[in-house]
Amino acid sequence: MLITFDGAGRRLGTFVNSGWIAVSAGTPDGRHLVLAGMSNAHRSYFLAVLDAERPTGTSPEAAGSSTECVGCPPGGPLHYYVFPRADISAQFAYPLDPPSLVLFGDGRIQVQVLETSGPAVGATIYDFGSDFDVGRVRVSDSFDEWHRRLESAGTLRHPVRECPDRQHREIRHWTPDAGWRMVRTDVR
Numbered sequence: 001m002l003i004t005f006d007g008a009g010r011r012l013g014t015f016v017n018s019g020w021i022a023v024s025a026g027t028p029d030g031r032h033l034v035l036a037g038m039s040n041a042h043r044s045y046f047l048a049v050l051d052a053e054r055p056t057g058t059s060p061e062a063a064g065s066s067t068e069c070v071g072c073p074p075g076g077p078l079h080y081y082v083f084p085r086a087d088i089s090a091q092f093a094y095p096l097d098p099p100s101l102v103l104f105g106d107g108r109i110q111v112q113v114l115e116t117s118g119p120a121v122g123a124t125i126y127d128f129g130s131d132f133d134v135g136r137v138r139v140s141d142s143f144d145e146w147h148r149r150l151e152s153a154g155t156l157r158h159p160v161r162e163c164p165d166r167q168h169r170e171i172r173h174w175t176p177d178a179g180w181r182m183v184r185t186d187v188r
């Protein structure tokens with residue numbers, strides 16, 4: 001959980017995520033809290049945006065599921081994204097390394113989703129605008145190296161130039177008003 005305190009040590013809010021919260025930061029304008037880590041329900045990475053004045057509630061979970069928080073404080077994020085796992089990631093049981101989170105001074109956010117283990121980690125990089133919409137999606141150079149290695153091993157049966165995950169991604173996006181919807185974004 002993410003517990004937020006004011007300067008006098010009074011608790012401002014408690015946010016419970018079903019999965020490890022690996023990184024968190026405040027936006028430069030002080031209006032939002034951004035956190036990233038694992039979503040246990042989706043076995044994947046997430047990015048959440050909270051209202052800094054009301055950083056309370058839970059991650060969006062299906063009612064009655066094992067990841068639903070029963071008895072948690074009401075409330076939720078303003079945005080909750082769950083990132084897909086690329087085919088090069090399928091050989092790993094679960095993402096063990098946390099995603100990295102960078103907040104820029106103009107409000108843009110960058111999340112680096114690790115798809116493989118190291119040393120040359122295959123990664124997908126998601127850029128968000130200051131309105132928290134998905135902007136550019138791209139992959140690291142080592143994504144292609146990992147793909148070719150898995151082609152040689154017979155694990156993947158298509159060349160990287162025909163890789164669907166190299167062309168577009170379907171990202172799950174949750175908002176309080178719309179619930180879950182899929183956002184399809186080209187990989188550039």
Ligand SMILES: [Zn+2]
Pocket residue numbers: 087088147156158159160162163164165166
């Ligand atoms: Zn592929």
